[in-house]
Amino acid sequence: MLDITKIKAITLDLDDTLWPIWPTIERAEKALHDWLGEHAPMTAALFSSPLALREVRDYIGANRPELKHDLSAVRRESIRLALYRAGENPLLADQAFGVFSAERQRVNFFDDALQALQFLSTRFPVVALSNGNADIERVGIGHYFRAAISAREFGVGKPDPRIFLAAAGAVEVQPGEVLHVGDDATLDALGALNAGMQAVWINRDGQLWPHEARPHAVLPSLRELCALLRR
Numbered sequence: 001m002l003d004i005t006k007i008k009a010i011t012l013d014l015d016d017t018l019w020p021i022w023p024t025i026e027r028a029e030k031a032l033h034d035w036l037g038e039h040a041p042m043t044a045a046l047f048s049s050p051l052a053l054r055e056v057r058d059y060i061g062a063n064r065p066e067l068k069h070d071l072s073a074v075r076r077e078s079i080r081l082a083l084y085r086a087g088e089n090p091l092l093a094d095q096a097f098g099v100f101s102a103e104r105q106r107v108n109f110f111d112d113a114l115q116a117l118q119f120l121s122t123r124f125p126v127v128a129l130s131n132g133n134a135d136i137e138r139v140g141i142g143h144y145f146r147a148a149i150s151a152r153e154f155g156v157g158k159p160d161p162r163i164f165l166a167a168a169g170a171v172e173v174q175p176g177e178v179l180h181v182g183d184d185a186t187l188d189a190l191g192a193l194n195a196g197m198q199a200v201w202i203n204r205d206g207q208l209w210p211h212e213a214r215p216h217a218v219l220p221s222l223r224e225l226c227a228l229l230r231r
Helices: 021-039 041-047 050-063 071-085 090-104 113-121 161-170 185-194 222-229
Strands: 009-012 126-130 147-150 178-182 198-202 217-219
Touching: 009 161, 021 041, 021 090, 041 050, 041 071, 050 071, 071 090, 113 126, 113 222, 126 161, 147 161, 161 178, 161 185, 178 185, 185 198, 198 222, 217 222
Parallel strands: 009 126, 009 178, 126 147, 178 198, 198 217
Antiparallel strands: none
């Protein structure tokens, strides 16, 4: 059971916790494809082939392992390689990625997200903790957070305990004084448990819990989390 009296800080996942990620990515990929169609049509044609695109991304993954936790760099270098293979200017990669990134930062929040951020941030220091490449400032929610820790900047991603411990250190509390909130059973909830934190699994889709160790609470939305913390 969740022990509210121990909570001195909240760590919070972003993608699929505050907004659905795949509609955002699909919209960003369409913006990228449209831009490539105008400025690099051969590359746009290559990107239209799922098989070719997968091969490009697999090549980057195999040959640039240092980029493993930097999704932005992986995508940028994938664009650069695709431009090269298509016989077009690889120097267009930065501009093309900029088009993708600008759209990726435009998110449609879940109905409960902004109200929950307002509630949580007035009661606890909140730290964004993400494996993704959302930028809380560009998204427009930076004022709710005391700090942001990403796998890209830290070099290690969830569920590695080290990134959770770094988030606790960012607000100068012990892991046992942190409540981590996120949508992924393994990356978020189990990762937090293994780091010595309390964990709330936001299970919007009614999925079954897949692990032996259990989170301190399973809730269908952030609205129920706020109600629980009001007690």
